[in-house]
């Protein structure tokens with residue numbers, strides 16, 4: 022079937038099992054073929070082909086509300102809802118988003134990207150439905166990994182309490198990005214190995230109804246038996262106790278099993294959970310056989326061999342530079358403990374864990390818990406390193422303030438994916454952390470310019486015992502510079518002059534240093550000499566250098582790959598205003614006050630005007646040329 026021509030899931034309604042199986046095979050080949058060029062979350066989507074088809078067959082989107090938790094597994098849903106012809110643009114600039122996007126389709130009724138939000142949103146939709154006396158199904162599809170997110174448990178608690186008709190589809194593939202972790206994962210394991218339950222209960226009820234009511238005693242006894250049965254056979258006891266009717270475990274690749282249980286669920290009032298067993302990466306051997314992450318998310322690859330297409334000799338990933346330095350520190354400092362909220366692979370912490378198995382904790386998708394657990398460790402004299410993506414740190418913001426900074430605890434925040442991340446788009450851009458951390462008392466915020474400075478900053482952070490300190494670093498590979506053998510500490514709040522200049526100043530850090538130096542080189546050729554400063558601490562500012570620079574009364578340009586609102590540039594403006602540098606011309610460059618969608622980082626830099634050319638343009642506007650000065 023030409024999947025690019027599907028424009029509505031209603032075609033499934035008339036399909037029989039054999040036709041569905043054929044369509045599922047077409048879907049898999051389509052995904053494998055297209056993602057070989059574009060990359061994307063292949064493993065997760067290969068695992069939900071039959072489930073997605075079955076959901077769209079039994080239910081009627083968009084009247085029935087289908088929500089996709091995390092949303093990285095919504096590609097089949099997108100194909101079925103008329104977007105198959107856009108897959109060559111998947112996660113590309115101005116192309117198809119890799120997550121549900123309401124502007125793309127009426128079938129995308131809830132946008133995701135961050136995990137564990139679907140059940141809360143579903144509950145909100147259920148309350149609204151009932152207040153409006155509407156009558157449609159609400160179906161959040163949530164993975165076993167996302168279920169470890171605290172929000173999901175908060176929502177289960179509420180849905181069960183209110184007895185709202187929400188049908189939770191639990192997509193259990195025993196994987197988060199890496200193998201799933203936690204006691205809930207273990208409980209799901211026991212449910213997976215138990216037999217079917219709720220159908221047995223329904224069959225028994227059917228039988229009971231057949232028994233002539235002999236004084237009702239047999240029926241009453243059987244009724245007691247049925248309820249007591251629950252405690253021995255129902256695999257989903259955990260959920261039943263929360264007020265959910267549990268169906269499962271269901272074979273998520275068997276249409277008969279899927280359709281039968283979804284139809285049971287559709288007839289069931291109140292909270293329902295359908296526990297579906299799927300295999301991540303199903304149908305593509307390189308993904309199925311991958312022991313690390315089942316090809317959770319991949320770049321382009323060769324279909325036949327499964328060989329991933331990567332640049333031959335690239336500098337080490339920033340995450341590796343940081344985690345390897347941490348591993349080195351841990352050898353001589355027993356206080357060092359690494360914590361990760363389900364991103365052990367992305368944060369390159371596997372080797373740390375192999376060397377220090379009792380000093381690495383993967384807490385699951387639980388950023389709030391990860392942050393406060395780190396605070397707890399610090400109260401006992403340990404030196405926790407919380408490796409956390411900038412965008413996911415947003416989930417633990419209260420814990421940063423209330424538990425870590427307020428008690429001034431020695432927690433190191435390794436803020437990975439800081440800055441624009443590219444293809445994951447607006448839900449994942451790591452551009453808010455400077456802004457939301459800068460206002461927190463006791464916080465130190467830093468960002469290295471290259472891997473050599475990064476290793477010294479990690480060493481500095483491990484030695485720093487005056488409170489919380491953040492080191493932010495971008496997605497991707499480092500700069501490819503040599504690294505010092507011996508590590509030293511960097512004075513907190515100290516900046517570094519990379520290039521002298523007397524006509525103007527650029528204050529910048531991290532990923533925008535290179536473009537600043539390039540711009541200053543070009544301006545030098547035109548007789549305009551620009552000072553370039555590596556403002557490697559966003560907090561505290563280097564007040565003494567700032568005073569020296571401001572006293573020169575030359576224009577200052579701040580450049581940051583982070584939101585302008587309340588960012589580094591704002592702190593320089595505040596400094597100038599408060600220190601009386603009234604005449605100072607200060608201009609800021611950075612991420613504008615809107616969400617930045619997906620695309621390559623260079624394309625996004627171009628879009629928001631974070632470029633060498635724009636730096637030159639701004640400085641020329643701010644600094645009179647020689648002729649004007651003459």
Ligand SMILES: Cc1ncc(C[n+]2csc(CCOP(=O)(O)OP(=O)(O)O)c2C)c(N)n1
Nearest residue numbers: 065134135136164165166167196197198363
């Ligand atoms: C708040 C948050 N933390 C971490 C992530 C990163 N992340 C994306 S998918 C994923 C694993 C999800 O596992 P699961 O829900 O089981 O879905 P599967 O990939 O197995 O289908 C993680 C940790 C995220 N998207 N949001």
Ligand SMILES: CC(=O)[C@@H](O)[C@H](O)COP(=O)(O)O
Nearest residue numbers: 091093134318367438445496
């Ligand atoms: C869907 C999700 O949130 C993760 O899979 C994320 O896309 C990983 O990002 P990196 O590829 O930067 O590790």
Ligand SMILES: [Mg+2]
Nearest residue numbers: 164165166196
């Ligand atoms: Mg999973």
